[in-house]
Amino acid sequence: xxxxxxxxxxxxxxxxxxxxxxxxxxxxxxxxxxxxxxxxxxxxxxxxxxxxxxxxxxxxxxxxxxxxxxxxxxxxxxxxxxxxxxxxxxxxxxxxxxxxxxxxxxxxxxxxxxxxxxxxxxxxxxxxxxxxxxxxxxxxxxxxxxxxxxxxxxxxxxxxxxxxxxxxx
Amino acid sequence: xxxxxxxxxxxxxxxxxxxxxxxxxxxxxxxxxxxxxxxxxxxxxxxxxxxxxxxxxxxxxxxxxxxxxxxxxxxxxxxxxxxxxxxxxxxxxxxxxxxxxxxxxxxxxxxxxxxxxxxxxxxxxxxxxxxxxxxxxxxxxxxxxxxxxxxxxxxxxxxxxxxxxxxxx
Numbered sequence: 001x002x003x004x005x006x007x008x009x010x011x012x013x014x015x016x017x018x019x020x021x022x023x024x025x026x027x028x029x030x031x032x033x034x035x036x037x038x039x040x041x042x043x044x045x046x047x048x049x050x051x052x053x054x055x056x057x058x059x060x061x062x063x064x065x066x067x068x069x070x071x072x073x074x075x076x077x078x079x080x081x082x083x084x085x086x087x088x089x090x091x092x093x094x095x096x097x098x099x100x101x102x103x104x105x106x107x108x109x110x111x112x113x114x115x116x117x118x119x120x121x122x123x124x125x126x127x128x129x130x131x132x133x134x135x136x137x138x139x140x141x142x143x144x145x146x147x148x149x150x151x152x153x154x155x156x157x158x159x160x161x162x163x164x165x166x167x168x169x
Numbered sequence: 170x171x172x173x174x175x176x177x178x179x180x181x182x183x184x185x186x187x188x189x190x191x192x193x194x195x196x197x198x199x200x201x202x203x204x205x206x207x208x209x210x211x212x213x214x215x216x217x218x219x220x221x222x223x224x225x226x227x228x229x230x231x232x233x234x235x236x237x238x239x240x241x242x243x244x245x246x247x248x249x250x251x252x253x254x255x256x257x258x259x260x261x262x263x264x265x266x267x268x269x270x271x272x273x274x275x276x277x278x279x280x281x282x283x284x285x286x287x288x289x290x291x292x293x294x295x296x297x298x299x300x301x302x303x304x305x306x307x308x309x310x311x312x313x314x315x316x317x318x319x320x321x322x323x324x325x326x327x328x329x330x331x332x333x334x335x336x337x338x
Contacts (some may be wrong), residue, residue: 006196010280011260012269013199019273021192030182033307058301060240064272085272087307091296092268093182094305095261101179103233103254104188109232111179117309121300127260128297131290135297138202138256140286148277154309 010150019022019063024056026093029082032066037079065089094125154161179319185251188232193225195262198251202259234258239316254265278283 007022026036027046043053044100060066063087069076082090094114101110101124107118118124127161128133175183189195195214205211212222226249227237234255237247251259270279270293283310285292295304315325 010275010277011199011280012266012273012275012279014269015273015275016265016269017192018197018325021190021195023186023190024192026182027180030180032337034312068231082307085268088272089268090262090307091305091310092261094310095255095264096185097181097298099254099258100183100185103257104181104184106179106181106184106317108179109314109321110181111317111319112315114314115311115313116298116300116303116304117311118303118305119298119301121298123301123305124299125296126277127294127297128302129285129288129290130293130295131285132288132292133297133302134285134287136260136285136287136292136294137285138251138259141263142284142286143203144282144284146282148275148278148280150277150280158226 010148019059019065020089022056022059024052025060026096028053028056028060029086029089030064030093032080032082032086033093038066039078039080043079060086091125095127098125179317188228188234189258191228192223193218193221194229197222197225197229198234198255198258199262201249201251201255202262206250208247208249229255261295264296267294279286 004015006018009015009018014157020029022044028042032108033047036045039053039057042048043050046053048056057066060078061068066080066085067083069081071079097112113122114125115121128135175187178187189198193215197211200214205214208219208222208226209218212219215222215223226235230237230249233252235249236252238250240246240248262308266281281290283294284290287311297304
């Protein structure tokens with residue numbers, strides 16, 4: 001599977017996609033979150049080939065999103081669990097699910113309902129401002145070049161903004 | 170580029186990935202959000218091949234995430250803009266960016282800073298509960314089978330939960 005790597009891109013979306021953007025990977029993270037921890041269970045649930053699942057899990061372990069835990073010694077058997085980084089990815093997937101529920105609604109309606117144990121309500125995940133708590137939209141967010149901005153591929157537009165060095169000067 | 174389709178999967182994450190899970194697609198949506206609307210500008214900013222960008226834009230238009238707008242008649246030239254569905258995808262990408270900022274921090278720090286015009290603060294996107302406004306985590310969300318749940322690939326685990334029909338009965 002030859003394709004461009006985003007690893008050199010100075011963009012945190014690109015960096016995130018480098019780790020979790022592979023086809024199948026978000027669904028594996030979802031299954032681990034939903035309580036499937038054994039290879040055979042995930043393979044069966046997703047209908048994914050065992051070779052591909054092995055490769056995806058190895059990459060997720062290497063990237064620190066998933067960890068292997070021995071649950072049996074003879075013979076040695078492992079389960080797969082989300083790390084803290086993996087667990088923090090799940091709310092992002094919930095937000096993606098809400099987008100899918102709205103814009104690509106499967107036949108019959110949303111396949112999953114989410115209940116927030118904190119308040120007891122069935123809820124829709126919303127992306128909010130950490131400072132005021134209000135939902136954010138494209139209309140009310142301004143993106144500025146941050147400390148790690150550079151004018152490499154994928155970030156020229158932001159490097160030019162905000163007084164950054166222009167490549168076209 | 171032969172791969173399994175998620176189109177038949179009763180999962181809104183799968184459905185969303187079917188539309189925006191292709192390699193490069195989230196970065197194209199990001200560039201459109203950041204104000205790049207012309208083919209040449211996006212191609213240059215991302216360093217993506219023109220053939221691939223053409224295919225990705227065509228798919229995004231077909232899926233209702235991007236629309237073409239003529240900006241010149243002779244010769245006919247088009248710009249690309251996000252539709253409402255596309256604009257609503259951007260906060261999800263912001264949440265993914267925040268995850269990347271934290272867990273895959275590029276050299277030099279986060280490449281982008283976000284300012285919420287509503288409150289004026291620089292902020293971190295957080296996925297929150299639509300009902301109480303609090304951030305949600307894997308620890309305090311329960312997933313239940315929804316009206317569109319089915320026991321096809323990718324959703325067996327949820328169909329089994331919540332009193333759904335078991336495939337193993």
